[in-house]
Amino acid sequence: MSQESLPSDGGPGHPDALPEYAERVLEVTELIPPGRVMTYGDVAEWLGEGGPRQVGRVMALYGGAVPWWRVVRADGVLLPGHERRALGHYRAEGTPLKEASRAAEGHVPRLDMRRARWDGGGHTEGHT
Numbered sequence: 001m002s003q004e005s006l007p008s009d010g011g012p013g014h015p016d017a018l019p020e021y022a023e024r025v026l027e028v029t030e031l032i033p034p035g036r037v038m039t040y041g042d043v044a045e046w047l048g049e050g051g052p053r054q055v056g057r058v059m060a061l062y063g064g065a066v067p068w069w070r071v072v073r074a075d076g077v078l079l080p081g082h083e084r085r086a087l088g089h090y091r092a093e094g095t096p097l098k099e100a101s102r103a104a105e106g107h108v109p110r111l112d113m114r115r116a117r118w119d120g121g122g123h124t125e126g127h128t
Contacts, residue, residue, distance in 0.1 A: 040074070076112065
């Protein structure tokens, strides 16, 4: 997927600047309180633009400078390849987890989405 797959920025900008959509996704990510998460689809819905794949693409390209572990898959599975780092953040922040069964590969817990999911309540300024 290329950068052109991101929703339109609405005009040309500085070549080193983040696309407007990416800036908006990262801003929402920074609003998510410690111990809570939003899905890729939740972020897209919050913005009223794009979809889960576009949000995922932004996070993959630009998410390292924000609390990336707070934007997650809807099924609560930890980001492949980053499970241990994310798990450290979740445990430090008190994010609700469902412990893995002994049969689960690597015994990596999942997020307890029912308890961890944040609906954006209390942070509506800038919400479109």
